[in-house]
Amino acid sequence: xxxxxxxxxxxxxxxxxxxxxxxxxxxxxxxxxxxxxxxxxxxxxxxxxxxxxxxxxxxxxxxxxxxxxxxxxxxxxxxxxxxxxxxxxxxxxxxxxxxxxxxxxxxxxxxxxxxxxxxxxxxxxxxxxxxxxxxxxxxxxxxxxxxxxxxxxxxxxxxxxxxxxxxxxxxxxxxxx
Amino acid sequence: xxxxxxxxxxxxxxxxxxxxxxxxxxxxxxxxxxxxxxxxxxxxxxxxxxxxxxxxxxxxxxxxxxxxxxxxxxxxxxxxxxxxxxxxxxxxxxxxxxxxxxxxxxxxxxxxxxxxxxxxxxxxxxxxxxxxxxxxxxxxxxxxxxxxxxxxxxxxxxxxxxxxxxxxxxxxxxxxxxxxxxxxxxxxxxxxxxxxxxxxxxxxxxxxxxxxxxxxxxxxxxxxxxxxxxxxxxxxxxxxxxxxxxxxxxxxxxxxxxxxxxxxxxxxxxxxxxxxxxxxxxxxxxxxxxxxxxxxxxxxxxxxxxxxxxxxxxxxxxxxxxxxxxxxxxxxxxxxxxxxxxxxxxxxxx
Numbered sequence: 001x002x003x004x005x006x007x008x009x010x011x012x013x014x015x016x017x018x019x020x021x022x023x024x025x026x027x028x029x030x031x032x033x034x035x036x037x038x039x040x041x042x043x044x045x046x047x048x049x050x051x052x053x054x055x056x057x058x059x060x061x062x063x064x065x066x067x068x069x070x071x072x073x074x075x076x077x078x079x080x081x082x083x084x085x086x087x088x089x090x091x092x093x094x095x096x097x098x099x100x101x102x103x104x105x106x107x108x109x110x111x112x113x114x115x116x117x118x119x120x121x122x123x124x125x126x127x128x129x130x131x132x133x134x135x136x137x138x139x140x141x142x143x144x145x146x147x148x149x150x151x152x153x154x155x156x157x158x159x160x161x162x163x164x165x166x167x168x169x170x171x172x173x174x175x176x177x
Numbered sequence: 178x179x180x181x182x183x184x185x186x187x188x189x190x191x192x193x194x195x196x197x198x199x200x201x202x203x204x205x206x207x208x209x210x211x212x213x214x215x216x217x218x219x220x221x222x223x224x225x226x227x228x229x230x231x232x233x234x235x236x237x238x239x240x241x242x243x244x245x246x247x248x249x250x251x252x253x254x255x256x257x258x259x260x261x262x263x264x265x266x267x268x269x270x271x272x273x274x275x276x277x278x279x280x281x282x283x284x285x286x287x288x289x290x291x292x293x294x295x296x297x298x299x300x301x302x303x304x305x306x307x308x309x310x311x312x313x314x315x316x317x318x319x320x321x322x323x324x325x326x327x328x329x330x331x332x333x334x335x336x337x338x339x340x341x342x343x344x345x346x347x348x349x350x351x352x353x354x355x356x357x358x359x360x361x362x363x364x365x366x367x368x369x370x371x372x373x374x375x376x377x378x379x380x381x382x383x384x385x386x387x388x389x390x391x392x393x394x395x396x397x398x399x400x401x402x403x404x405x406x407x408x409x410x411x412x413x414x415x416x417x418x419x420x421x422x423x424x425x426x427x428x429x430x431x432x433x434x435x436x437x438x439x440x441x442x443x444x445x446x447x448x449x450x451x452x453x454x455x456x457x458x459x460x461x462x463x464x465x466x467x468x469x470x471x472x473x474x475x476x477x478x479x480x481x482x483x484x485x486x487x488x489x490x491x492x493x494x495x496x497x498x499x500x501x502x503x504x505x506x507x508x509x510x511x512x513x514x515x516x517x518x519x520x521x522x523x524x525x526x527x
Contacts, residue, residue: 011503015399018506023229027222030194032232043507083201089208097222103230110230128196129231135196154192160231161188161223 006050013059014046020100024064027098028071028090038074042067064095102172106164109171113163121156128153183210184220191224336493339364339409343491344453360524363410367518370405376432381476381516386430389498389513394505401505403498403513408520410492412485421485421524425494428476428518431469432511438504440469440513443497444481448489460486469513476516494520 021042026035045066053062068090075084117125127133127141135153139146190207193199199207211221339353343364348355353366371385380386392401407427415421429442443466451457463483470477485492498513 006504008503015503015506019229020226023222023226026195026229027225030199030225031197047507083199083204085204085208089211092212093218093222097219098226106226107230110227114231125231129228132232135198150193150196150198153196154189157192157195157224157227158185158188161220161227164227165223 006047009055010050010053014043014063017060017063017100018043019103020060020098021063021067024093024095024098025067025071027093028085029074030085034074034078038067038070042070045070060100061095064098105168105172105175108175109164109167110160112167112171113160116163117156117159121152121159124149124152125156180216183213183217186210187217187220188224191221195225195228335366335406336409336495339366339406339493340449340457340491343409343411360414361410361412361522363408363520365408366405367407370407372514376473376511378430378432378473378512378514381428381430383516386514386516387496387518389496389515392498392500392505392513399502399505401500404495405497406493406495407518408494410494410520410522411490412492412522413490415524416526417487419524419526420487421522422483423485423492423494424480424482424521424523426478426480426517426519426521427496428478428516429467429469430473430476430514430516431498432514433471433473438500438507439502441466441499441501442469442479442513442515443499444479445493445495445497446481446483447493447495448483448486449491449493450486450488451490457491460489473511478517492522 018039022035022039025038025042026032029035029038042063046063049066053059072087072090075087075090078084114122114125124138124142127138128135133141135146135149139149142149144152187207187210190199190203190210193203194207207221210217212218335352339350342350342353342355343362348357350364352369353364354368356363356365367387368385370387370389372388373385374380375388378386387405387407389403389405392403394401410423412421423446425444425446427444431438431440443464445462445464447462448460449457450460461483463481465479465481467477467479481494483492496515
């Protein structure tokens with residue numbers, strides 16, 4: 001492999017795990033901006049280390065290990081400034097729970113479930129997930145108390161996760177057909 | 178406490194944490210719950226994975242959002258309307274220029290395309306003033322839109338505002354220099370996009386160089402792109418008996434990255450026509466492109482020439498930088514630069 005070149009297959013694998021990698025980082029650093037920074041740093045390291053990767057290795061596992069080091073380094077640096085999980089949780093979270101192989105099926109199921117949300121939930125979901133509004137912004141836009149918005153978002157996430165679990169087998173069968 | 182109750186508590190605390198309203202006690206309890214069992218960890222992972230899909234890149238879900246936006250009045254600026262409008266306008270502009278070349282009346286085409294149920298479609302060049310904010314004031318646009326379209330929207334906003342300023346006869350602007358020549362006036366943004374040496378790149382000449390804004394990345398199409406309007410020339414005062422051509426030249430460079438990134442630069446000149454305060458239509462454009470080399474010590478030159486179509490009122494010179502493929506998803510902190518930008522307008526009496 002030439003120096004400074006990234007094989008196409010490596011790039012493809014790196015692209016394929018982006019959503020899972022972000023989710024893994026977010027699960028341990030539940031601040032979006034921090035998670036996005038760590039994702040960028042991890043991607044950069046993964047690019048620099050492209051030549052060290054063995055073709056037959058488990059790419060996701062390798063990438064997640066690099067992310068894990070970055071997360072722990074970040075937690076050490078920001079220990080005093082932000083509330084965060086402990087190092088023990090970093091050890092406890094299994095990368096298998098963020099498997100990227102069936103993500104297309106989950107995505108499809110999520111789309112179906114999103115459409116099934118009641119209208120008022122769709123409105124709040126749009127503001128939070130698409131437009132990245134803070135709870136305070138949403139509260140003022142929809143003229144509802146902060147606690148009510150927070151509770152609605154909780155219900156939205158709960159509805160979606162339960163719905164996705166129910167719909168996944170059907171979507172899987174449909175995509176196989 | 179049974180499993181459903183624990184799940185309920187986990188869901189609630191996860192939601193608060195993801196919304197960044199959790200207290201230290203909430204986080205401590207959430208950690209305790211996650212550590213409790215494998216099923217709790219799976220549940221937590223599912224919730225966060227879903228958050229990632231919803232928040233980071235959900236191309237299809239956005240379709241739903243676009244459909245519902247017309248009924249929701251709480252957002253002052255019709256983000257999705259304008260984005261959708263931009264797409265249709267781009268398509269329409271393509272159709273327009275194609276048919277115009279074939280001799281069809283552009284006004285007729287515009288009404289054919291826009292009349293039915295797309296009142297906002299003329300947005301890109303037709304909407305007035307406050308509908309399009311300047312890029313710095315723009316609300317965050319939906320990240321699932323095509324990178325190209327997002328970049329277009331921002332760039333058109335700048336162009337629209339430049340044309341309005343020129344039409345209003347003002348001779349100053351916060352984001353550009355108004356240059357008054359003998360027969361025409363132009364609005365030049367290069368000074369305002371200028372930065373001193375940075376990222377190991379020295380200006381090709383003088384003490385400043387143009388720095389393009391950060392690229393807009395579209396994960397689904399694997400494209401990163403930025404487009405900047407560099408100059409808008411008002412040629413309404415040129416005699417109708419005058420034939421003119423425009424030549425634009427620019428030198429380009431990009432910062433070094435730890436990995437190879439193929440950046441394509443494109444220099445475009447576009448001619449627009451339209452009465453003051455009215456819709457502007459594209460009469461045609463010319464583009465020229467090059468792939469930047471990886472050596473940040475050298476500058477590469479790019480030119481674009483264009484015979485100005487009869488009846489043109491404004492000429493818009495813009496520069497685009499684009500990365501395609503998986504490498505577009507990688508961070509691009511090194512920046513894209515341009516210098517020695519020159520525009521020459523030649524006129525000949527017919």
